[in-house]
Amino acid sequence: MKPGRILPMGRPEHDPLISQGRLTIVLLVAFLVLSAIYVMMPALNLGFVADDFVHLSNDSGTPWYYSSDTLYRPLRNGLFKIMAHSFGLEPLPYRLFALLAYLLCGFLWYRLLRALDIAAAPAMGAVALAFFTPRIHALLFWFAAVQDVLYVICSLGVILCWIRFRQRGRRGALIGSFSLYALALGLKETAIITPALVALADWFIVWPQGMDKTRIRNWVPYAGFLLPLVLFGGFIYWYPQGRFGMPAAEAARFTYGGSGFVGTASAELRSALNLLVPFENPFALRDIDVSLA
Numbered sequence: 516m517k518p519g520r521i522l523p524m525g526r527p528e529h530d531p532l533i534s535q536g537r538l539t540i541v542l543l544v545a546f547l548v549l550s551a552i553y554v555m556m557p558a559l560n561l562g563f564v565a566d567d568f569v570h571l572s573n574d575s576g577t578p579w580y581y582s583s584d585t586l587y588r589p590l591r592n593g594l595f596k597i598m599a600h601s602f603g604l605e606p607l608p609y610r611l612f613a614l615l616a617y618l619l620c621g622f623l624w625y626r627l628l629r630a631l632d633i634a635a636a637p638a639m640g641a642v643a644l645a646f647f648t649p650r651i652h653a654l655l656f657w658f659a660a661v662q663d664v665l666y667v668i669c670s671l672g673v674i675l676c677w678i679r680f681r682q683r684g685r686r687g688a689l690i691g692s693f694s695l696y697a698l699a700l701g702l703k704e705t706a707i708i709t710p711a712l713v714a715l716a717d718w719f720i721v722w723p724q725g726m727d728k729t730r731i732r733n734w735v736p737y738a739g740f741l742l743p744l745v746l747f748g749g750f751i752y753w754y755p756q757g758r759f760g761m762p763a764a765e766a767a768r769f770t771y772g773g774s775g776f777v778g779t780a781s782a783e784l785r786s787a788l789n790l791l792v793p794f795e796n797p798f799a800l801r802d803i804d805v806s807l808a
Contacts, residue, residue: 539635546639548618550647555655559610567658570595571604580754587751590701591662609658616664617655621646623671630678631720662703669699670709677713680736681721689736697743707747710740 563571569583570592579596580589602608621642628638676692679685692713699706714737 539639544618544622546643552614555610555614558656560606561610561656562606563604563609564657565659570659571599575599580750581756585756587704587747587754588662588702589750589754590698591665591703594665594702595659609661610655613655613658613661613664616661616668617646620664620668620671623668623675627671627675630675631716666699666702666706669695669702670706670712673699673709674713674716677717678721681717689739693739693743696740697746700743700747707744710737713737 566584574581574583574592575596577596579593582588582592582595598609598612624645625638625642628641629635633641672695673692676688676695679688680692696706696709699709
């Protein structure tokens with residue numbers, strides 16, 4: 516039951532109006548599971564593609580934090596090495612892992628929309644639009660892309676924990692928010708923007724009534740996001756094989772958009788279209804003039 520909800524006199528806790536919310540969640544989970552299994556079933560034993568082999572085979576004997584792509588993603592690299600040593604190159608465990616992560620991500624997206632006071636029907640529609648379009652299904656069939664699903668799971672968890680902290684004042688939720696942010700940063704650098712998403716939700720939707728937005732004291736909890744950032748910055752500074760520590764000419768080989776500003780802008784626009792328009796032509800290396808040689 517949401518905080519602040521008052522039951523009329525004589526209404527029992529097991530009232531059908533109350534249990535309807537739980538039924539909606541059960542139906543949503545069933546819908547997500549059945550839909551994702553239907554999509555995933557033909558490819559449960561599908562082989563690996565692209566840089567799956569780099570992470571699961573070529574890099575399997577390197578230190579846990581290292582990856583040949585020179586990106587700063589130690590937790591992703593460590594997870595891939597653990598899975599490679601546990602399952603070898605048998606596709607099924609990886610496909611099941613990706614499927615479960617995908618389902619969890621969809622469920623958390625629904626929970627976040629509901630926590631932002633969006634009604635159940637629009638929230639379920641948003642989940643269907645976001646998770647069951649042809650373009651997004653690549654996340655199920657390209658295992659290396661599971662890093663995106665995992666860091667989004669953590670980022671959604673950050674926002675959900677923050678909402679619970681604001682609504683109920685629980686310190687455990689605040690600590691959970693900071694901890695999940697640290698995990699998200701370790702999985703993919705783009706998670707760095709998560710505190711900005713928290714602030715937007717906080718300012719426009721979550722902020723408790725009667726709490727002054729202009730008082731510095733009410734913004735102090737955001738300082739907790741600095742610790743994961745400092746730790747992540749320390750890893751970037753220390754990591755000798757990272758892109759910032761490479762000669763400029765060598766680092767350029769790994770950088771998307773190496774053809775200049777116009778190529779970079781074109782690639783980023785195409786990437787956005789890939790996410791928003793299901794049948795837009797796929798983003799490819801030819802669009803950014805990067806050679807595989």
